[in-house]
Amino acid sequence: MNALTLTRPDDWHLHLRDGEAMAAVVGASARQMGRAIIMPNLKPPVTTTKQASAYRERILAALPAGSAFEPLMTLYLTDNTPAEEVERAHASGLVQAVKLYPAGATTNSASGVTDLTLCDAAIAAMARRGVPLLVHGEVTDAEIDIFDREAVFIERVMKPLLDRHPDLKVVFEHITTADAAEFVAAAPDNVAATITAHHLLFNRNHMLVGGIRPHYYCLPILKRERHRQALLEAATSGSPRFFLGTDSAPHAQGDKESACGCAGAFTAPAALELYATAFAQAGALERLEGFASHFGPDFYGLAHNADTVTLVREDWTLPQSLPYADDQRIVPLGAGETLEWKLRD
């Protein structure tokens, strides 16, 4: 196969940041994706419908001329999110979901939830209105090894949450383990998961063998090869419970290449090409369209995009870096590497 045309995909998990940084990266996603679920972990976090609506306006204003890219907004859940805020968000039509960051789990999660039972009223409102809860699924307890934090989260948080709210729509975001893939596959159909391209392509050796490679450092952290294999199997299985979410998470080059480097992989410039590489590896390119373009909108109850994109088999090399905010540079994941699939402009 030398060309693959598919319904335009959407990105169900994307960090755009704000201000100059957002203006530097939004075009990369808008070029590939029809819509994206925009993560609310700004400083300060997007906790109200009013803030989400203002953030959406800033994104729309930063889009390249003529772009039809549609930002789908989210609220950042805190210990104090009132049920009324969920009602307001739902009624606005602009906010599609609410995001759970366990406090301290990842970038800008300090205002996150310390105890999920404090959020029961807000979550009950979400279940009532069919608003999905998007979950960064890692425990933060100091005694839990970083490689075990997702698996432990399933037992300690995810299962009790679904026991309390069996009808809640839940997206287990950026899953990284066989445990999470098995959990989602066996759960009722109000539970789904996003999978990043980097977790489909790389294991922890890519990050740590032959030198420490900070651009592969993201959360949840890359796992063993057997977990990567399980994720690839889930993504290419044809199950509508697994869909595309890049978790493209821009950080300036200097903040990644540092003694205490930030977590996050910037994959937006080659998102679809990276997914195509993974699906081609698994001999499942014909399953890419469902994963990238159909199963996400189906879960969210939205229409599929009306236009298409075409990937062609053509070698191209990812740039070493790209311009970012404040005259800084940003390094895309796979910088300097040659990819076999290219999105046709």
Ligand SMILES: NC(=O)N[C@@H](CC(=O)O)C(=O)O
């Ligand atoms: N994935 C990451 O490593 N980082 C994300 C936050 C997140 O999605 O956990 C970020 O905002 O930088």
Ligand SMILES: [Zn+2]
């Ligand atoms: Zn996360």
Ligand SMILES: [Zn+2]
């Ligand atoms: Zn993320």
